[in-house]
Amino acid sequence: MCNTLLPLACTACLAFVLLAGLGCLDNLAAPDKPALPATLNWGASSDSSSDGEAVEATRLSVSNATLDDLRSRLKAFKFVEPVENSGFEYGFNGAFMKQLVSHWLNKYNWRVWEDRLNSFPNYFTRIEGLKVHFMHLKPSKQGVKKRVPLLILHGWPGSVFEFYKLIPLLTTPDTDGLAFEVVAPSIPGYGWSEAAKKRGFSAAACARVFDKLMVRLGYRQYYIQGGDWGAGIGHIITREFPERVLGFHTNMPMQPFRQPSVIVQMIAGSFLPDGILFSKKDGQKIFPYFEKLSDIIRESGYMHIQATRPDTIGHALSDSPVGLAAYILEKFSVWTDPQNRLSQTGNLIGPKAAFSLDELLTNVMIYWTTGSITSSVRLYKEVFSENRETTMAYFSIPSDVPHGVASFSNELSRVPERIVRVTHPNLLHYADFDHGGHFAAFELPDLMNSEVRAFVRAAEDFHAKKRSPLGEGKEL
Structure with missing residues (x-):
């Protein structure tokens, strides 16, 4: 027994000494x-207009002609025979697509969901030459003791619709009287926000646009919540405008890559036994990418296409609503739970479904009716092909802004608490869940509401001795 434990103990001691030494180098390695x-x-180059202070209320609307054209295209659907006894292993199952198209044609009613979207106050404003769409919701005065501004950010292939169940929860005061003033913008090039006409509109450019939006609305300081692209954009805002960010909560923390301690733990954590570099308390291995490597590889194909030839795939998806639905909804299946690929329906219907078909189709309809799929995927090229080093540098820059994480078991990548702390010394809240997927706000709105509130309470305590009064939003 001693002969067995001695090498293990030596390995553990060596690991801790090594990490302590490398940790001292982390600050030097930060870009x-x-x-x-x-x-x-x-x-457009021919348009000289840039910023403007005007904020205009709007009603989201789709023409009858657009809906009629959609119906004609759905009726011309070409069936793709699936491989026998297959689920979603090859992608969206052809047999289930028949069911989906039938539901789309005969049961789905866009006007019902359009009205639901318009039940939220929608606005446009022009920032850096782009017409930016956003929802802005304030809590009723009854029962509210504290109003907190919150910028919530979506990703791809989602939209602001992901938050339609979460927003009412956030704007409702809890037993302590805490409620949020929510600003939910569409990323430029997504949904109703105008796409950039020039090259270079990266996540960093979007971060500046969204900070300008918050300032325009009168918020001198605010909180952020985001996943997917919203996580990356929020992360950059905290680095560029830390004086305005009271706290940043995410369900997809960014992985730092330049710190020596992280690099060593990424490698060692992939093969050392649990408990050598981490305690069981963490609930995860140091670098779960290695545990889910096959899942990561399987799910990365779309990213390579979008980061290199976004307009090519954009032409295909812009011309076929069925193709668009297959491309988007396959992500809502397997990114919610990778085991869904074994189901013929992708568990998009039935007892294991996380969303209703109408909810899923509404998100697809936003892309289809706004013609935004091509411009949405261009963000991948701008970040990963044109501005990759810049974006990765942001992820390795430490930040003192209060940080909170909700880590869900089926997220595409999970970053353990110890790694998050390398660049976020003021990590005030980290919750690890044994369920939940990539679209957490859409799938688990009640839990996300609780998580955001828990983090904001911790951040408010953190700021209690030094916080200046929050800005009040302009009356819209």
Whole structure:
């Protein structure tokens, strides 16, 4: 027994000494903050308009002609025979697509969901040459003792619709009287926000646009919540405008890559036994990418296409609503739970379904009716092909902004608490869950509401001695 334990103990001691030494080098390895994109007008070159202070209320609307054209295309659906006894292993199952198209044609009613979207106050404003869409919701005065501004950010292939169940929860005061003033913008190029006409509109450019939006609405300081692209954009905002960010909560923390301690733990954590570099308390291995490597590889194909030839796939998806639905909804299946790929329906219906078909189709309809799928996937090229080093640098820059994480078991990548702390010393809240997937706000709105509130309470305590009064949003 002693002969067995001695090498293990020596390995553990060596690991801790090594990590302590490497940790001292982490600060030296942290990159300088990159320069924000110089372009301040992303509109067409022939259009000289850039920023404008006007904020205009709007009603989201789709023409009957657009809906009639959609119906004709759905009726011309070409069936793709699936492989026998297959689920979603090959992608969206053809047999289930028949069911989906039938539901889309005969049961789904866009006007019902359009009205639901318009039950939220929608606005447009022009920032850096782009017409930016956002929802802005304030709590009723009854029962509210404290109003907190919150910027919530979606990703791909989602939209602001992901938050339609979460927003009412956030704007309702809890037993302590805490309620949120929610600002939910569409990323430029997504949904109703205008797409950049010039090259270079990266996550960093979007971060500046969204900070300008919050300032325009009168918020001198605010909180952020985001997943997917919303996580990356929120992460950059905390680095570029830390004086305005009271706290940043995410369900997809960014992985730092440049710190020596992280690099060593990524490698060692992939093969050392649990408990050598981590305690069981963490609930995860140091670098879960290695545990889910096959899942990561299987799910990365779309990213390579979008990061290299976004307009090519964009042409295909813009011309076929069925193709668009297959491309988007396959992600809502397997990114919610990778085991869904074994089901013929992708568990998009039935007792294991996390969403209703109408909810899923509404998200697809936003992409279809706004013609935004091509511009949405261009963000991958701007970040991973054109601005990769800049974006990765942001993820390795430490931040003192209060940070909170909700880590869900089926997220595409999970970053353990110890790694998050390398770049976020003020990690005030980290919750690890044995369920839940990539679209957490959409799938688990009640839990996300509780998580955001738990983090904000911790951050408010953190700021209690030094916080200045919060800005009040302009009356819209």
